[in-house]
Amino acid sequence: MDIATNFEAIVRGDKEIFPPYLYEAYQSTRLRAPRQPLVEIPLTISELTGPGPYISRVAPEDADLTRNSGTGGEAIGQRIIVTGRVLDENGRPIPNTLLEVWQANASGRYFHERDQWPGPLDPNFIGMGRCLTNEQGEYRFLTVRPGAYPWKNHTNAWRPAHIHFSVFGPNMLSRLVTQMYFTDDPLHNLDPIMSSVPAGKAREHLIAAYDHNVTEEEWALGYRWDIVLGGAGATPFENEAAKTKEAKEVKSR
Amino acid sequence: MSKLPLTSSSTVGPFFSIGLLTKDMMRPALAGPETEGEPIRIEGRVLVGAGEPVVDALLEIWQANASGCYNHPAGQTTGTLDPNFSGFGRTGTAKDGSFWFETIKPGPVPFEGETLQAPHINLTIFSRGLLNHLATRLYFEDEAATASDPVLQKVPAERRSTLLARQDTGATGSGGKTVYRFNIIMQGEGETAFFNL
Numbered sequence: 001m002d003i004a005t006n007f008e009a010i011v012r013g014d015k016e017i018f019p020p021y022l023y024e025a026y027q028s029t030r031l032r033a034p035r036q037p038l039v040e041i042p043l044t045i046s047e048l049t050g051p052g053p054y055i056s057r058v059a060p061e062d063a064d065l066t067r068n069s070g071t072g073g074e075a076i077g078q079r080i081i082v083t084g085r086v087l088d089e090n091g092r093p094i095p096n097t098l099l100e101v102w103q104a105n106a107s108g109r110y111f112h113e114r115d116q117w118p119g120p121l122d123p124n125f126i127g128m129g130r131c132l133t134n135e136q137g138e139y140r141f142l143t144v145r146p147g148a149y150p151w152k153n154h155t156n157a158w159r160p161a162h163i164h165f166s167v168f169g170p171n172m173l174s175r176l177v178t179q180m181y182f183t184d185d186p187l188h189n190l191d192p193i194m195s196s197v198p199a200g201k202a203r204e205h206l207i208a209a210y211d212h213n214v215t216e217e218e219w220a221l222g223y224r225w226d227i228v229l230g231g232a233g234a235t236p237f238e239n240e241a242a243k244t245k246e247a248k249e250v251k252s253r
Numbered sequence: 254m255s256k257l258p259l260t261s262s263s264t265v266g267p268f269f270s271i272g273l274l275t276k277d278m279m280r281p282a283l284a285g286p287e288t289e290g291e292p293i294r295i296e297g298r299v300l301v302g303a304g305e306p307v308v309d310a311l312l313e314i315w316q317a318n319a320s321g322c323y324n325h326p327a328g329q330t331t332g333t334l335d336p337n338f339s340g341f342g343r344t345g346t347a348k349d350g351s352f353w354f355e356t357i358k359p360g361p362v363p364f365e366g367e368t369l370q371a372p373h374i375n376l377t378i379f380s381r382g383l384l385n386h387l388a389t390r391l392y393f394e395d396e397a398a399t400a401s402d403p404v405l406q407k408v409p410a411e412r413r414s415t416l417l418a419r420q421d422t423g424a425t426g427s428g429g430k431t432v433y434r435f436n437i438i439m440q441g442e443g444e445t446a447f448f449n450l
Contacts, residue, residue: 012385012449017261019384028264028382031301032439038449041407045362046375046390047450049325051315051341057277089256102272112268128272164266166273171327172315173450177379177386179263196384197261205260228257 010034013230017202025192027153043173043234050175052168055098056132063131065103065143066124073124077106077144079220082180082208085137086167088232093137094174100166101129101141108147108161117150142220148187160187160194165227173231180225181207262386265379267309274311274345281344283314283356286428287337290319290357294426295391295418295433298350299378302441306350310380310437314342314354314391316373321360330363355426358393364403371398371405378437388450391435394419412446 010033011020021033041047061068066075086094104110104127109119111126125144133139149159162179169175181194188194188207197203205228214222265273284292299307317323317340320332324340342354361369371392378387392399394417399405405413418433426432438445 012262012388014259017259019262021384023384026264026382026384029384030382031305032307032380032382034387034444034447035440036412036444036446039408039412039446041404041448041450044364044370044404045323045328045330046315046317046370046373046404049315049323049328051313051324051339053326054324054339055341087257089259091257100272100275100278102269110268110271112271114267126271128275130272130275164263164269164272166265171325172375172377172388175313175377175386176260176262177265178260193263193384197263201258202261205258206263227260230259233256 010038012038016198019196019198023192023196026196047172048231048234050168050171052097052170052174055168056096058098058130058132063129063141065101065127065129065141068129069124069126071124075105075125075144076122077125079142080145081140081142081214081216081220081222082163082225083138083140083214083222084208084225084227086133086139086169086227086229087137088169088174088229090232092232093133093135094169094229095133095135095137097133097170098168099131099133099139101163103127103143103146103163104149106144106147108149110149119147145182145221153192158187158190160185160191167227167229169229169231171231171234173234174229176227176229178227179206182223183207183210262384264381264384265311267381269311269379270345273343278343279345280342281352281354283340283342283354284338288357289335289338290360292426292428292430293356293358293433294430295354295356295374295435296421296424297352297435297437299346299352299380299437299439300350301439302444306348307346307380307439308348308350310346310350310352310378312344312346312352313377313379314356315375315377316340316356317359317362319357319360321362321369323362332360355430361398368403369398371402372396373402373404376437378439380439383439387439387447389437389445389447390416391418392416393433408446415443415445
């Protein structure tokens with residue numbers, strides 16, 4: 001047998017929540033999705049640890065994408081605040097964990113050499129942000145609303161406005177890279193990447209809510225988006241009483 | 254209390270370097286002269302079945318230090334922390350799909366009871382076209398404990414070799430480091446065994 005009998009059914013974790021590796025409408029998955037079944041392994045200290053707790057290399061200005069280009073200038077576009085909590089599946093906040101975000105500028109162009117469509121670049125916008133959650137698991141970014149982005153997946157293909165999020169959490173099981181979308185976008189149902197996520201709650205969960213309590217007068221519109229990471233309920237095969245010590249930020253090289 | 258549904262996953266897309274390969278988070282070199290342990294260099298390529306390079310993959314590694322201790326609150330049941338070793342590395346593939354890490358060979362870490370796992374490095378792969386990341390492990394072919402490792406045993410026998418890094422005796426890394434070769438094949442002939450994590 002050289003391919004799994006149901007190649008399309010290969011999913012990591014809960015298939016009601018996570019997309020399959022192969023999603024035909026998103027063409028790049030055809031060449032990159034694994035064809036062999038994923039291997040079930042026992043959870044050991046290797047999976048129940050991870051780099052999340054020690055990475056803390058963030059400067060406060062990293063969370064302001066409107067002013068972190070290094071030019072001293074301010075990005076053009078609708079200024080928005082994106083905030084929310086990072087939680088585990090039991091609803092407990094995950095403090096001091098790193099979030100890394102990246103996005104297109106207000107015209108839908110990425111500051112990247114491989115993005116060459118004729119949307120204008122903004123010299124004052126790189127589209128990179130980082131922050132750590134606070135003790136309550138809260139994060140907050142100030143940015144501009146990204147534009148829709150054309151891509152070559154199919155004829156007249158446009159990605160809905162989105163922000164890419166990368167989150168570590170406490171262990172290897174909590175590692176997540178995902179995309180946050182905005183409400184009331186007519187491109188949602190036309191997007192194969194968004195449609196690869198099971199319809200209903202899992203997909204709706206990826207859409208940030210407009211929150212007028214987050215909006216600041218004469219400053220920025222507010223969006224709220226919570227992230228729920230796995231791994232909290234995981235227990236090792238059998239573990240000796242773990243000596244808990246603080247992880248330390250050590251020298252990087 | 255009822256469980257909250259998890260947030261779904263998505264691809265990193267083609268432009269992740271903007272957010273994930275920022276200057277201080279690009280970390281192919283984890284170990285320096287002061288790090289305890291045997292310095293090693295891992296070299297490989299990320300490929301798809303027909304042998305085409307994956308030019309836009311992001312790799313992350315996570316490993317114990319030379320004494321078998323992870324730099325994590327739950328990871329210090331064995332060994333001691335090394336102040337000169339974080340255990341975390343991240344890099345992107347080059348135009349030919351190649352990557353490298355310079356690190357140290359990890360020590361064995363606990364399994365159940367008194368038993369140990371063979372030295373290994375945990376690997377996570379992200380790329381355009383991957384709606385979920387891929388997780389696997391790198392083992393060392395020349396470690397006696399590898400063949401009987403309890404996690405590697407869960408991988409079907411005919412696929413275990415996809416997780417073995419082989420010493421490249423014809424190559425030497427800077428400072429006389431041992432070089433191990435390890436390719437990741439995302440799909441097709443020789444496909445790497447990935448875990449459901």
